[in-house]
Amino acid sequence: MEKPALPEHEILDLLKRRWSPRAFSDKPVPEPILSRMFEAARWAASSYNEQPWTYILGVKAEDTAEFDRIASTLYPPNAWAKSAPVIALSVAKLKFSHDGSPNRVAIHDVGAASASLTLQALAEDVFVHQMGGFDPKKAKELFGIPDDYEAVAALAIGYPGDPEELPEALKAREEAPRTRKKIEEFVFRGKWGGGRF
Numbered sequence: 694m695e696k697p698a699l700p701e702h703e704i705l706d707l708l709k710r711r712w713s714p715r716a717f718s719d720k721p722v723p724e725p726i727l728s729r730m731f732e733a734a735r736w737a738a739s740s741y742n743e744q745p746w747t748y749i750l751g752v753k754a755e756d757t758a759e760f761d762r763i764a765s766t767l768y769p770p771n772a773w774a775k776s777a778p779v780i781a782l783s784v785a786k787l788k789f790s791h792d793g794s795p796n797r798v799a800i801h802d803v804g805a806a807s808a809s810l811t812l813q814a815l816a817e818d819v820f821v822h823q824m825g826g827f828d829p830k831k832a833k834e835l836f837g838i839p840d841d842y843e844a845v846a847a848l849a850i851g852y853p854g855d856p857e858e859l860p861e862a863l864k865a866r867e868e869a870p871r872t873r874k875k876i877e878e879f880v881f882r883g884k885w886g887g888g889r890f
């Protein structure tokens with residue numbers, strides 16, 4: 694299934710093709726593709742080049758127990774993600790390594806790394822659906838995530854599947870049109886809310 698963006702200004706094809714599926718095929722994601730995804734994350738920009746991201750990876754075909762442990766942190770509305778062949782958790786280091794001060798943009802930088810990873814995956818037809826709907830405390834306990842680190846998002850990774858296999862409510866969301874704010878609603882000139890783009 695494809696669900697391309699309908700941009701008002703021309704954008705990169707990869708950005709147009711990206712969307713967040715809930716139905717995944719059980720086809721495994723080849724290891725070299727996963728390596729290239731995390732390589733893409735590796736080269737993301739970050740404040741002080743801190744690279745505050747860590748990923749905890751669960752590959753169903755390799756280690757079902759590990760996959761299930763990650764999946765067990767998902768909140769029930771995200772149960773669909775268990776059909777993906779790969780799940781990951783992104784984790785942010787909240788303090789700078791050079792002086793221990795709070796890194797206000799750590800979560801931002803983890804998001805940027807995940808965006809890079811998502812687009813690299815898509816270049817090889819692998820889709821990533823990020824989720825905030827999981828229990829970060831449970832993740833911390835299950836995986837021994839240290840203090841000063843915080844689980845940020847769960848990522849379902851794989852090839853798109855058949856929406857017909859989803860429960861009715863999810864199928865409707867899968868097939869619903871994609872909507873976005875207008876650029877004028879989030880780009881201002883001069884002052885907040887004024888001199889719109």
Ligand SMILES: Cc1cc2nc3c(=O)[nH]c(=O)nc-3n(C[C@H](O)[C@H](O)[C@H](O)COP(=O)(O)O)c2cc1C
Pocket residue numbers: 711712713714771822823824825826827846871
């Ligand atoms: C940080 C983050 C958290 C998200 N959390 C969830 C989630 O818990 N469950 C879910 O189904 N989708 C989640 N999404 C996906 C968004 O709902 C989706 O990106 C948005 O509706 C736009 O759709 P698109 O990605 O297909 O363009 C999340 C996306 C991001 C980036």
